[in-house]
Amino acid sequence: MAAIRKLALAAVLALCLEKAASASTDMEFVVNSMYQSGKGGKQVYDGSGDQSLTLYEPVLYINSQIDHDTSVFGSAVFDVLSSASAKAFDSGTGASRGGTGGGEDGEGGGEGLLQGWQTRVGAEAGYSKRKGSWVFTPTAGGSHELSYNSLHGGLNVQKFLAEENFVLSAGLFHYSDEANPWDIQKGKFAGFQSKTTNSANASATQILDERSIALAGISFTRQNGFLEGTRNTVSTGTVTQRASEQLPDAREKWTANVRYVRSLSGKLAFHLDYRYYTDTWNIRAHTWEPSLAWSFSDEAGTIKLGYRRYSQTAARYYAGSFPVMKTYMTSDSDLAKFSADEVSAQLAYAPEGEPGRTAWEYGGTLLYYKRSDGLSVAVAQASLTAKF
Amino acid sequence: MGPYVKLAFLAALSALASSCVRVHQIDRETLSTRIMQFEPTGSRQAFINDVHSIREGASGGVGQSAGGGCGCN
Numbered sequence: 001m002a003a004i005r006k007l008a009l010a011a012v013l014a015l016c017l018e019k020a021a022s023a024s025t026d027m028e029f030v031v032n033s034m035y036q037s038g039k040g041g042k043q044v045y046d047g048s049g050d051q052s053l054t055l056y057e058p059v060l061y062i063n064s065q066i067d068h069d070t071s072v073f074g075s076a077v078f079d080v081l082s083s084a085s086a087k088a089f090d091s092g093t094g095a096s097r098g099g100t101g102g103g104e105d106g107e108g109g110g111e112g113l114l115q116g117w118q119t120r121v122g123a124e125a126g127y128s129k130r131k132g133s134w135v136f137t138p139t140a141g142g143s144h145e146l147s148y149n150s151l152h153g154g155l156n157v158q159k160f161l162a163e164e165n166f167v168l169s170a171g172l173f174h175y176s177d178e179a180n181p182w183d184i185q186k187g188k189f190a191g192f193q194s195k196t197t198n199s200a201n202a203s204a205t206q207i208l209d210e211r212s213i214a215l216a217g218i219s220f221t222r223q224n225g226f227l228e229g230t231r232n233t234v235s236t237g238t239v240t241q242r243a244s245e246q247l248p249d250a251r252e253k254w255t256a257n258v259r260y261v262r263s264l265s266g267k268l269a270f271h272l273d274y275r276y277y278t279d280t281w282n283i284r285a286h287t288w289e290p291s292l293a294w295s296f297s298d299e300a301g302t303i304k305l306g307y308r309r310y311s312q313t314a315a316r317y318y319a320g321s322f323p324v325m326k327t328y329m330t331s332d333s334d335l336a337k338f339s340a341d342e343v344s345a346q347l348a349y350a351p352e353g354e355p356g357r358t359a360w361e362y363g364g365t366l367l368y369y370k371r372s373d374g375l376s377v378a379v380a381q382a383s384l385t386a387k388f
Numbered sequence: 389m390g391p392y393v394k395l396a397f398l399a400a401l402s403a404l405a406s407s408c409v410r411v412h413q414i415d416r417e418t419l420s421t422r423i424m425q426f427e428p429t430g431s432r433q434a435f436i437n438d439v440h441s442i443r444e445g446a447s448g449g450v451g452q453s454a455g456g457g458c459g460c461n
Contacts, residue, residue, distance in 0.1 A: 032435040036443075061431050075431075165410050207411045211418050215426065255446075261424050269423040277446035285446035293423035302422050304429060312445050335445045344436070346429040348422070365432055369439070379439060381432050 025064040028385040030363075032057040038375030042320050042331035043232040045184070047242060051333070051375055055081040069130040079120035079145070120145035133160040147180040147189065147230040154199075167205040169217075174198050181230045184244050193226035211263040221253040234331045235321040245330045247317060253279040267295045271306075283335065285312035291344075301349040308342035308369075333373055342369040350385075361385040 034055040041051035056079070063073040122143030129136050140153040154173030161168065175197035183190040203217030232245035257275040264270055270292060277285040291306030315335040317328040344367040353359035363383035370376045411419070418424065427433045441447035 028431060030432060030435070032432075034439060057435065059431075059435075163410055163412065207409070207416075207419060209409050210411050210415050213419060213424065253446075259426055261426065263418045263421075263424060266418065266421075267423070269421075271426075275446075279446075281445075283445045285444065287446070293428050295421060295423045299421060302428050304423075310440075310444060310446075315445060334443060340444070346432065348429055363429060363432060365429070365436070367436065367439075369443070371443070375443070377439060377443065379436065381435065383432060 023064050023066045024387065025062065026385055026387050028061040028063075028361075028383055030059045030061065030381060030383040032059065033380045034377060035379075036375065036377045038333075038371070038373070040373045040375060041333045042235065043229065043245065043333060045182070045231055045233055045242070047235060053081065055079060071128045072126070073128070074125035075123065077120075077122045077143075079122075080117050081120065082117045118146050122150075134158065135160075147182070148177065149192070150175060150177040152176065152197075165207045168202070169205070170200075170202045172198075172200050177225075179226050179228075179230050181226065181228065181244070184233055184242060195223065195225035195227065197221060197223045213261050215257075215259040217255075217257050217259075219253075219255045221255075223251045223253075225249055227251055228330075229332060232330065232332050234319075234329050236325065237321060237323045243322070243325065243329075245332065246326075246328050247330055248281070248328055251280055253277065269293045271304075277312075281335070282316040283312055283314070285310065297349070297351075300351055302347070304344075304346040306342075306344045306346070308344070309339070310342070311339040313337050333375065336373065338372045340369060340371040342367065344368075344379075353387075359387040361387070 032055070034053070034057075036051060036053040038051040039049045041049050044050055057077060059075055059077045061073070061075045063071060065071045120143060122141065124139060124141035126137055126139035135158040137156040137158075138154070139156070142151045143149070152173065152175040154171055156169065156171035159168045160166075175195075177195040177197065178192040179195055180192045181190045182188075199219060199221040201217060201219035203215055205213065205215045207213050227249060228245045228247045233242040234245055235241070236243050255275060255277045257273065259274075260272045262270045271290065273287070273289040275285075275287040275289075277283070277287075287308065287310045289306060289308045291304055293302060293304045295302055314337040315330065317326075317330050318332070318335045318337075319329065320331060322329045322331075344365065346363070346365045348361060348363045350359065350361035361384070363381070363385070365379065365381035367379040368376070369379070422428050
């Protein structure tokens with residue numbers, strides 16, 4: 001709740017400053033929804049493999065341009081989610097009944113309309129200030145849910161060079177999180193344990209010519225503390241005998257990515273993104289993402305059609321089951337070897353408004369994601385933005 | 389990092405570093421259009437990045453959350 005209060009304060013501050021300086025403000029309301037299904041989750045508490053997950057997430061974004069060089073922004077999010085694991089607490093059987101209600105709700109459930117569902121609240125706020133050719137953007141935020149809390153902050157710095165043809169960007173971010181794992185032997189939460197994440201990234205963006213632009217970036221992330229899933233388990237040979245996931249308390253990650261955008265005509269642009277990932281748990285991943293963006297109705301509308309191909313190797317600690325117990329062991333399907341294909345369509349439409357009156361923008365997204373292990377995800381998004 | 393990836397990344401960096409073309413502000417009409425932005429649909433991309441980060445082992449890094457809750461199994 002403290003994070004919510006901070007966001008409210010930031011929003012009030014933004015509005016006050018706006019009145020003083022005749023600023024412009026964007027308020028965007030986005031409703032995200034996600035539907036996941038898959039029976040191959042060998043980490044699932046009850047051994048059913050059911051990875052069903054339904055999530056609804058309304059988010060409010062505010063961005064207020066105080067003056068030519070200054071802006072404040074923030075967001076508030078409220079998740080309502082139901083997953084197989086969410087219901088693992090309600091009966092002691094580990095049944096994966098999702099959010100369909102019924103049964104006696106335990107700590108993972110709620111009452112009334114939210115029976116059988118978990119909730120999560122979060123907020124972010126930031127401030128961006130340009131001084132000459134430099135832009136400084138500090139951010140802070142937090143989130144709270146049943147078995148996970150997060151407080152985080154960071155600073156991003158940009159430097160514009162060569163008449164803004166070349167932009168260097170660097171950021172440092174710190175996450176001070178805590179996770180409350182479910183103790184499968186004792187049948188209760190084990191108590192919050194700390195997890196810290198420190199991340200650094202740098203990128204360079206270059207205008208290549210009047211019709212193309214490219215970006216290259218790298219990042220390094222180090223995590224320490226409780227890195228297991230809060231409810232992940234492994235099979236010890238039989239369906240009824242399961243043990244908690246065990247993973248090292250340190251992990252280092254490196255990424256390198258390139259992005260390229262080329263105008264094919266005044267109304268059509270080609271995008272190509274590539275990302276390479278590697279870490280100390282022996283996961284290596286490649287992501288390719290070509291897409292086309294089309295402008296229509298005199299640039300009032302934009303449609304982006306994308307394809308994404310992802311592949312990763314398994315973590316060195318992954319196995320489908322552990323007849324012999326090991327120091328580190330996970331059956332988390334997210335850490336297995338798999339590939340994934342995704343198609344998406346995104347729309348934004350902002351009809352020209354009358355001068356001096358609120359302008360509106362409408363947006364929507366449809367996305368389908370399919371992994372080679374059978375897990376699939378469908379995402380739908382709707383957004384409404386007011387500009388005043 | 390494999391040798392081919394290193395080569396590709398170094399080639400990309402070299403291409404950026406060696407670009408001597410200067411496009412003046414007045415010539416950036418095409419570049420300033422929405423379809424030329426890396427994220428033309430803005431904040432909606434944040435949720436999609438989260439979906440990827442909770443479903444894949446390769447979370448973290450540029451444009452992706454490096455921590456936080458996930459609501460996953």
